[in-house]
Amino acid sequence: MKLAKRTEKTSHSGLDEIFAASKPGMISFAGGYPDSKLFPxxxxxxxxxxxxxxxxxxxxxxxxxxxxxxxxxxxxxxxxxxxxxxxxxxxxxxxxxxxxxxxxxxxxxxxxxxxxxxxxxxxxxxxxxxxxxxxxxxxxxxxxxxxxxxxxxxxxxxxxxxxxxxxxxxxxxxxxxxxxxxxxxxxxxxxxxxxxxxxxxxxxxxxxxxxxxxxxxxxxxxxxxxxxxxxxxxxxxxxxxxxxxxxxxxxxxxxxxxxxxxxxxxxxxxxxxxxxxxNDLDAHIKEVKATYQHRKDLMVSALKKHLPSEVHFNNPEGGFFLWLTMPQGFDSTRFLQESLIPNSNVSFVPSANLVPSKQLKNAARLNFTNVNDQDIETGVEMLGQQLKLALQSKPIRKTATR
Structure with a gap:
């Protein structure tokens, strides 16, 4: 069948990869999901x-x-x-x-x-x-x-x-x-x-x-x-x-x-x-925020403990995500597909899909709201291990974070 041209770009948006990276059994830092246990x-x-x-x-x-x-x-x-x-x-x-x-x-x-x-x-x-x-x-x-x-x-x-x-x-x-x-x-x-x-x-x-x-x-x-x-x-x-x-x-x-x-x-x-x-929506939001802040703080603490010094991250004041920046020349999509998922069953969203040009390759998005405490600790530790191995096997010149 002859489909409209408008489907060509959207079929390669990367949304499917995010859902695939959130499959059962995987520690997923990929999806931007709220915690279903907090739904009223x-x-x-x-x-x-x-x-x-x-x-x-x-x-x-x-x-x-x-x-x-x-x-x-x-x-x-x-x-x-x-x-x-x-x-x-x-x-x-x-x-x-x-x-x-x-x-x-x-x-x-x-x-x-x-x-x-x-x-x-x-x-x-x-x-x-x-x-x-x-x-x-x-x-x-x-x-x-x-x-x-x-x-x-x-x-x-x-x-x-x-x-x-x-x-x-x-x-x-x-x-x-x-x-x-x-x-x-x-x-x-x-x-x-x-x-x-x-x-x-x-x-x-x-x-x-x-x-x-x-x-x-x-x-x-x-x-x-x-x-x-x-x-x-x-x-x-x-x-x-x-x-x-x-x-x-x-x-x-x-x-x-x-x-x-x-x-x-x-x-x-x-x-x-x-x-x-x-109901009091603001009271509900206050309860949600307490849980998410705890998880964000836990993830930041784990990242400080387990990430190699060449990898940088921020500490947001709210929201669902924090941002990893690897050295220039690092390909986060390849790392995800060839190292992180096969060896650790951990996922994130690589940066290439987050810009129209696909040229931002050395960064990744991590979600902390829909991951329990143990999975945050375990997943970040395995992420750190795989990053250390990847950086040791292929030296990459350092770059300042954005």
Whole structure:
């Protein structure tokens, strides 16, 4: 059969490798999964039950493309409390934040349009963007977010329509964009007529330090689309996210949503709204954060103990991931496939799949949220052993970490 060309890039996105690297029996630092033991199963079940008992017959009927009004009201309030100037009429429910990424790309990108992504960036976002065949411009990450000087040079030289960023506990590096860079990013977007897609699925998962306002907080010209998600703070299988944007962008996103899947499940939206009405979401998030911070601290301690000195890593203040950087010339994909998995049954996400060019080869993403204490200790020790063997067998010149 003759398939559309848009499938060519997405079929090589690397998503399949992540799921394969999370198979049973393997110590997987690969998947970006929350811990299923932390899902509030009883409370969610009660919310679904109460929704069925009390809701009118329209519960199983169509809703609007924007989504269930009471839930949109609650989300608008949460965003306003977080520094985003929005209204209920500017909030739309989506099938996870992933759909929001796709809708934003569909709204803005024609084939060959310029798009800036962080290098590295979220693999699932690249899979969504690839469908629309943009010209990617990679901007390297620093300890406090993307390199703004490098970004400005790109914007001066090329015509760019959209910038995609995960400013809070970035996937995959775990870094947080500084306050100065958030402001500078909006200023540059205003100057060069660019839309910013701010992806915030980890924003509520800060373990240490003080929270910073969202980039959307500094939006003076309606150029920022903000995405949120229940996947990391409640449960992924709800497939429920949200977005907010200025009317100039929002109306088009709603129209595209209607043409894509008509609406998000009315049953799901109503039940999650019921959960929020009956439970303290922030108290639940606080419990989740305590567990994840413990695991993050445990992984950092194990990495300090077991990794060779040539390998560097960061210590994020929140989120799901930390970032390993090996010496220049090290191929983390080959190491994963030829050494780590065969010899230790341990996995991570190699860096090559996390940039459009596939040229970042000497780094890796580690997830700590869905791994128990013993597997963190054991997996990191085996990772360290295999790295020492690989570096001893093939000397590689050292490089500074990004």
């Amino acid at each position: 199963r009883v409370e969610i079940e009660q919310a679904f039950s109460h929704t069925f008992q009390s809701a009118p017959a329209t519960l199983l009927q169509y809703n609007s493309s924007k989504g269930y009004l009471p839930l949109r009201e609650k989300l608008a309030t949460r965003m306003r409390n977080d520094g985003i100037n929005t209204t209920t009429e500017s909030v739309m429910l989506t099938q996870g934040a992933q759909q929001g990424i796709d809708l934003a790309a569909r709204l803005l990108l024609n084939r060959g349009d310029g798009m800036v992504v962080e290098a590295p960036t979220y693999l699932g976002a690249l899979a969504a963007f690839d469908v629309y065949e943009p010209n990617y411009y990679e901007v390297h990450m620093e300890a406090d977010g993307m390199n703004i000087d490098e970004l400005q040079k790109v914007l001066m030289k090329h015509e760019v329509k959209m910038i995609y960023t995960v400013p809070d506990f970035q996937n995959p590096t775990g870094t947080v964009m500084s306050l100065e860079k958030r402001k500078a990013l909006v200023q540059l977007a205003n100057i060069y007529d660019v839309v910013i897609l701010e992806d915030g699925p980890y924003r509520n998962l800060r373990y240490t330090g003080e929270p910073l306002p969202p980039i959307k907080h500094f939006d003076t010209e309606g150029r920022v689309i903000f995405l949120g998600s229940f996947s990391k703070i409640l449960a992924p299988s709800l497939r429920l996210g949200w977005l907010t944007a200025s009317p100039e962008l929002f109306d088009g996103l709603v129209a595209l949503k209607g043409g894509s899947d008509v609406e998000t499940s009315n049953l799901m939206m109503s039940s999650v709204d019921g959960y929020l009405a009956e």
